[in-house]
Amino acid sequence: MTDPAIRPATDDDWPQIWPFFDVTVQAGETYAFPLDLTVETGRAWWMERPPGLTVVLEEGLSTPARRVLGSAKMGPNRPGLGDHVGTASFMVAPEARGRGVGRRLAEHVVQWHREQGFAGIQFNAVVETNTAAVRLWESLGFEIIGTVPGAFRSREHGPVGLHVMYLPLT
Amino acid sequence: MTDPAIRPATDDDWPQIWPFFDVTVQAGETYAFPLDLTVETGRAWWMERPPGLTVVLEEGLSTPARRVLGSAKMGPNRPGLGDHVGTASFMVAPEARGRGVGRRLAEHVVQWHREQGFAGIQFNAVVETNTAAVRLWESLGFEIIGTVPGAFRSREHGPVGLHVMYLPLT
Numbered sequence: 589m590t591d592p593a594i595r596p597a598t599d600d601d602w603p604q605i606w607p608f609f610d611v612t613v614q615a616g617e618t619y620a621f622p623l624d625l626t627v628e629t630g631r632a633w634w635m636e637r638p639p640g641l642t643v644v645l646e647e648g649l650s651t652p653a654r655r656v657l658g659s660a661k662m663g664p665n666r667p668g669l670g671d672h673v674g675t676a677s678f679m680v681a682p683e684a685r686g687r688g689v690g691r692r693l694a695e696h697v698v699q700w701h702r703e704q705g706f707a708g709i710q711f712n713a714v715v716e717t718n719t720a721a722v723r724l725w726e727s728l729g730f731e732i733i734g735t736v737p738g739a740f741r742s743r744e745h746g747p748v749g750l751h752v753m754y755l756p757l758t
Numbered sequence: 759m760t761d762p763a764i765r766p767a768t769d770d771d772w773p774q775i776w777p778f779f780d781v782t783v784q785a786g787e788t789y790a791f792p793l794d795l796t797v798e799t800g801r802a803w804w805m806e807r808p809p810g811l812t813v814v815l816e817e818g819l820s821t822p823a824r825r826v827l828g829s830a831k832m833g834p835n836r837p838g839l840g841d842h843v844g845t846a847s848f849m850v851a852p853e854a855r856g857r858g859v860g861r862r863l864a865e866h867v868v869q870w871h872r873e874q875g876f877a878g879i880q881f882n883a884v885v886e887t888n889t890a891a892v893r894l895w896e897s898l899g900f901e902i903i904g905t906v907p908g909a910f911r912s913r914e915h916g917p918v919g920l921h922v923m924y925l926p927l928t
Contacts, residue, residue: 613838620840666883668783669911670790670920707917710906712882713836734904736880736924741839747877750840752922754906 592647592689594696597659601644602631604656608681609634616743618718619677620750634679636661639671639704643696645689657684660693662700665710674706678721690721694728698755707758714751715740722751730755762817762859764866767829771814772801774826778851779804786913788888789847790920804849806831809841809874813866815859827854830863832870835880844876848891860891864898868925877928884921885910892921900925 597605606627613621625633636642640663648654658680665675676697680689701709709730714721716735726732730753738747767775776797783791795803806812810833818824828850835845846867850859871879879900884892886905896902900923908917 616839620836620838622837623839666790666909667792668790669786669793669913670883670909672911673906673909707908708906710909713840732904733906734902734922736843736878736903736922737926738877739836739840739843739880741842743839752904752906756907 591649592645594643594645597642597644605659609679636663657681658689662697672707674701674709708756711753714753716749717745725753761819762815764813764815767812767814775829779849782849806833827851828859832867842877844871844879878926881923886919887915
């Protein structure tokens with residue numbers, strides 16, 4: 589088994605996800621998520637149920653120091669007649685940045701969508717100043733479909749655009 | 759008072775909205791909404807709470823035959839640092855089509871967003887074969903930001919694109 593490994597998240601993982609989820613949302617650079625989530629209300633926001641899925645990337649699997657370094661959630665982007673296109677969101681612990689955690693989670697998410705038979709993956713709101721993410725998605729084949737101008741109030745940059753990105757899988 | 763008039767919807771309006779809401783969703787040409795909504799679960803889907811709003815367009819106000827011809831819901835498109843851009847959805851009763859109900863609701867929605875101080879209005883998923891709607895939004899100043907290919911399974915046309923459309927208000 590590889591270490592770190594990616595596996596489905598359980599409710600027991602949430603206390604390890606919440607700190608870096610909260611730091612990321614409050615930093616105000618990458619996600620237009622509610623700013624008033626708590627450890628209790630954030631759980632329902634992040635932990636998907638079927639047909640969606642939430643996973644964690646965990647290291648130190650055979651040690652007492654096993655630790656969740658990142659998490660991703662995925663599933664249909666829309667219900668009904670739009671549920672053949674998927675979507676996903678990603679969170680990486682600040683202390684684990686630069687170690688390829690986001691890329692491993694992203695590759696896992698693409699693979700999952702392929703296996704589930706989705707026609708494509710749509711990201712609805714990629715902050716244009718989050719260039720590391722934009723480059724990562726582009727390296728996986730995602731293209732920018734369009735950009736909604738000023739749709740995100742970045743704490744550092746002020747109003748910046750939100751990219752709609754898409755990867756066809758069929 | 760003009761007749762028909764647009765006013766905030768109340769729970770008492772829902773039994774009049776539901777039939778044309780359900781017909782529209784099941785027709786499978788305009789909205790990627792859940793296909794298994796009932797008169798009970800559809801209510802929470804359509805009837806917005808603050809900071810959002812649902813309105814109805816009603817005619818025959820001074821007669822015993824007062825009747826809801828259409829409805830629109832509106833509010834922030836995203837939470838948190840994206841809540842300065844609004845969004846909306848529209849439903850018109852089939853028997854009232856071609857009478858400008860959609861246009862009146864659309865103009866009302868744009869005015870509401872202006873009054874509330876939104877920076878713009880984003881439609882996330884306008885079915886590209888719904889040309890009447892696309893033309894209406896364009897006539898109000900909306901532009902197509904981009905189109906996600908094949909993201910909607912139209913019952914008549916098969917896989918068709920979903921436009922992201924945007925109207926800046928500031």
